[in-house]
Amino acid sequence: MADLPQDLRTALDAALSSVPGAQLTATFQRLSTRYREEQAATTPIMATPADVITYSAYRMPATFAAVRSALEQVALQLPDFTPAQQLDIGGGTGAALWAATDVWPALSAATVLEQVPEAIALGKKLALNAESPTVRDATWTTGRLDQTTFASADLVTVSYVLSELSPAQQQDLVAQLATQQGLVALIEPGTPGGYERIVAARDQLIAAGHRLIAPCPHNLACPIPRGRDWCHFTSRVNRSAVHRRTKGAELGFEDEKFSYVVTSPTLQAQAANRVVRHPQQRKGLVSLRLCTGDGELREEIVSKRQGVLYRAARNTEFGDPWPG
Template sequence: MSPDAAPATAPIRHLFRPLLPEATTALAGYPALLRRALGLTPGRERELPWRIRDLSLSLTAERDGGPKPGYLSEPRTLAAYAWYFLPWNLLRLSRLLPGLDLDLPDGGLVCDLGSGPLTFVQALWLSRPDLRRKRLRFTCVDRSRRALDLGQALFTGLAGFDPTTADAPWRIRTVRGEYWQGLADGAQLTTMVNVANELAESGREPLDLRMERLAGQLADSLAPGGRALVVEPGTRLGWRCLAAMRTALVEMGLGLAAPCPHGEECPFSASKVRAWCHFNISLAGAPAWLTTLSDKAELGKQRLSLSFLMARAAPPEYAAQAVRIVSGPFSLNDAPGAAVYGCTEKGLAVVVAPDGRAPRPGDLLIRDIPQDAPRDAKSGAPRIILDAQAVPAPKAAPDTAAVERSGAKPPRRRPQPGTGSGVDRPAMPKRSARPAKSHSGTMPGAKSTRRSGGGKYPGSGKRSGKA
């Protein structure tokens, strides 16, 4: 059975968890760590909102060219990145990682490719206290030595020990170079955060072929039972990269651990729903200083968005009748309550909650789809009707009470009041009040070239992305 799946008798399993109290405290005090690690003067700190705004422009897809490779090696650019993009990424990863099966063994090796300022390692420490007792080895690679050094200083401040010493519980080795130079045989976990989309945009090779080769590199690095985790912004390009990698990994015989509840063709590649697989989650736990800074930089956020894929070097096993919720709630014209889209081995399904308490994005349900299930008029997908007890009542905590939408809403469908949409790309200045449309066209590029197996691949020599 997939580690992220649940037995038929289990209740709904939430993928995105509330931020841990100690993580909330750490993020609230993160500016003090940044000031010490960066050594900013008051003047340079005052100019951060403008530099963050400029960096956001260079990272936005609509801007031609994008940032130059190794852009985090420039001190002022790195400072802008560390004050804005780094903490937002820590927040979204800290919401995701507790819901994933990452039971790493003592002495296990973790390869983090395109590490930037050790974003993934910091988020893992903040969100997974169960792993702090393990003695783990990390190899972190990035093109910017300055970013790696900053990450080590920030991790030391969070964890309270120097990860470069021989007796450290987590030992971190940093490598300045291309992403493929961080690959090593026998990894229990190989990760890439916000790297694949940058690799896809560099070079002339077709996206599917590039992602297929990247999937082969990740698979070759894993020990038996090891995991590969790739996280991307919740954009169409990010999901196109993941969809191509997903196809290649399935063809190589790896099992999909999350979020996919099956190994069949991705329903978004052939569905009538003009959307792609990504998850929008609330800003619950975001520190006040970060939201204030976002407003000053004219990049105010309404939600966090991501796409991700986790595969395991083990024979695939999937729970029967598993349904992964892949959208936020919307209203139906011909039925009361709220509805969401679910991903199943039979394709997309419309999950209907007559009492209005629909499951949240990322939730995993075990539900059968009857052969005579009514079909949704808009999407053609079968409808699964939940009983009133199928979805737990919302708790008082902000994370549970907030409506967390994603982009799998069909066109012209009436959303429930209080919901919004958007993606976690850097927002264009002056447009922060306008949610981006998240139900764009059907995701292309889901089918990759067939391959017969693994094999070692030489590095591409292109730039690696930053978390």
């Protein structure tokens, strides 16, 4: 379960408290339709102040959860790595900034690049009383992705951005990312389209000399059958009362599906295998669907007779690394 930090939840709820519930719900219906379309657009998905606050209400918790889950896997693979500087490209109201500082509290500086001034204004407002000095003191820069040359950083995050770009713009953005010397983390919706964008970026970064950090345990071609399946993971998100009201939802949680890739031209560490489906548990058995270090998909059955390994399998979750 990925919860927003309490200081962020408090700030977000305070920002939402002045907006009538009916307005939140109506704007949510319009924005969620456009978000699900996953098509490049000539205008940002957040076009007005009402759009910004509503989008933040229903997407910021999920974006935080997805980015945090991806970066947490990086921290597992690179336990001695602590980024000093983050560049968050297309960062909206700062969900990836909050996620990075939650994974690496020692992160000392961050820059958020966003083209919508209203999103920057809300992001700054949410960060005013953050416990993390890096969140409070982050630099917020207004700029279009296709008109900006990115500064260097040892952690670059790009979350839920590629879907708003044309294929040519996506390639241009990834080409810029390929020049970075630190970690590059790309996160997209866990849909067939999101996976296709991630795997295209993955191939482009590998061709430019990057190596995979997560989730892939290899630098070979993705073994997922294209057009028949897709690689994605999930992170459970707690819904606040305002979050439920905005979405017209009854459950106190939701599962955010996401696809991601993290690469670097200078760092190297990969999981031996990666669990790519929810483990199936039967009496005395755990079945794991693995993407393996040799670039193949494999089913592994772990029985109770295997003792320590069986206990580890019972505690293993979808998306975790697995020895082998």
